[in-house]
Amino acid sequence: MKQVQRTKNSFELAxxxxxxxxxxxxxxxxxxxxxxxxxxxxxxxxxxxADTLVxxxxxSYITFEIAKKLDAINSKTSVLNAGDGLHSHPSxxxxxxxxxxxxxxxxxxxxxxxxxxxxxxxxxxNHSRVARSNLWALSAFGADIILCGPKTLIPxxxxxxxxxxxxxxxxxxxxxxxxxxxxxxxxxxxxxxxxIIVLRLQKERMMENLLSSIDSYSSDYGLTPEKLxxxxxxxxxxxxxxxxxxxxxSSKVVDEYPNCLINxxxxxxxxxxxxxxxxxxxxxx
Amino acid sequence: xxxxxxKHIHTLANFSIQDYESVFELANRFDALxxxxxxxxxxxxxxxxxxxxxxxxxxxxx
Numbered sequence: 001m002k003q004v005q006r007t008k009n010s011f012e013l014a015x016x017x018x019x020x021x022x023x024x025x026x027x028x029x030x031x032x033x034x035x036x037x038x039x040x041x042x043x044x045x046x047x048x049x050a051d052t053l054v055x056x057x058x059x060s061y062i063t064f065e066i067a068k069k070l071d072a073i074n075s076k077t078s079v080l081n082a083g084d085g086l087h088s089h090p091s092x093x094x095x096x097x098x099x100x101x102x103x104x105x106x107x108x109x110x111x112x113x114x115x116x117x118x119x120x121x122x123x124x125x126n127h128s129r130v131a132r133s134n135l136w137a138l139s140a141f142g143a144d145i146i147l148c149g150p151k152t153l154i155p156x157x158x159x160x161x162x163x164x165x166x167x168x169x170x171x172x173x174x175x176x177x178x179x180x181x182x183x184x185x186x187x188x189x190x191x192x193x194x195x196i197i198v199l200r201l202q203k204e205r206m207m208e209n210l211l212s213s214i215d216s217y218s219s220d221y222g223l224t225p226e227k228l229x230x231x232x233x234x235x236x237x238x239x240x241x242x243x244x245x246x247x248x249x250s251s252k253v254v255d256e257y258p259n260c261l262i263n264x265x266x267x268x269x270x271x272x273x274x275x276x277x278x279x280x281x282x283x284x285x
Numbered sequence: 286x287x288x289x290x291x292k293h294i295h296t297l298a299n300f301s302i303q304d305y306e307s308v309f310e311l312a313n314r315f316d317a318l319x320x321x322x323x324x325x326x327x328x329x330x331x332x333x334x335x336x337x338x339x340x341x342x343x344x345x346x347x
């Protein structure tokens with residue numbers, strides 16, 4: 001299933017669990033094909049009475065633009081970013097960190113369990129809005145993040161990612177954050193990791209000459225049981241999906257590793273998205 | 286639970302610790318509902334959630 005469909009279904013299910021009415025916009029059959037802008041489309045659905053617009057778009061920062069236009073016409077509609085270009089995927093970042101907190105917490109849910117944990121993120125960070133959201137979320141609770149992959153997919157500049165303020169942000173609302181380091185060796189990184197997030201490899205990167213071959217990427221950075229055994233604990237493994245079996249992650253890890261939490265992530269996506277939809281309505285009241 | 290101060294949600298870069306905790310606390314409560322056999326609650330009854338998904342594939346474009 002395409003990732004866009006998974007996220008859409010997850011949001012729609014979350015809304016239905018809260019007894020909200022749900023409306024779905026279908027781009028191929030819409031006025032967009034007649035040249036209507038995305039912003040006009042959003043305004044139209046706001047005028048129809050949408051309390052929340054859950055928006056996924058290929059342009060980074062588009063939800064800021066849409067929200068600004070809606071606010072300018074005194075609309076009460078809230079905008080919830082479901083993934084915008086390379087920028088952000090807030091609900092995925094939240095469900096990932098929630099999954100890890102649940103894993104590490106003993107009796108009650110305790111976000112502080114992430115403090116000083118080493119979270120290894122493997123793969124195409126540069127093209128991943130999920131990874132960017134993970135960086136903000138994990139570091140907020142004091143986790144130290146290790147980014148592991150080739151330079152073409154994780155440029156050295158990522159080490160300063162948290163030092164650049166977010167859009168429309170004057171100062172960081174979190175006073176003290178965990179660190180980011182970069183490693184080019186998966187074997188060395190796995191040895192010290194407390195958890196791993198594997199990112200999907202998009203095969204288009206080969207066409208862009210960012211990778212010499214899928215096989216060589218898989219050999220160097222694919223997660224296998226053998227590489228996992230370098231860590232003497234059964235650390236949790238996450239992946240935002242959809243997975244490329246036996247490219248970035250081996251089927252044996254997905255199907256047999258006891259702490260592969262991919263299905264937990266999917267399950268946790270529903271209550272996280274319910275929480276976001278509910279909180280936005282609390283604001284509007 | 287802290288007062289929620291975001292009309293829109295664009296990025297986690299703008300989330301305070303209290304924002305995260307509000308989300309997790311609520312998510313945990315919603316999560317616990319499945320143990321009671323409750324599939325649906327009327328919390329957002331009468332409201333409309335519209336999904337506008339413009340992106341057709343998993344390929345992220347710049």
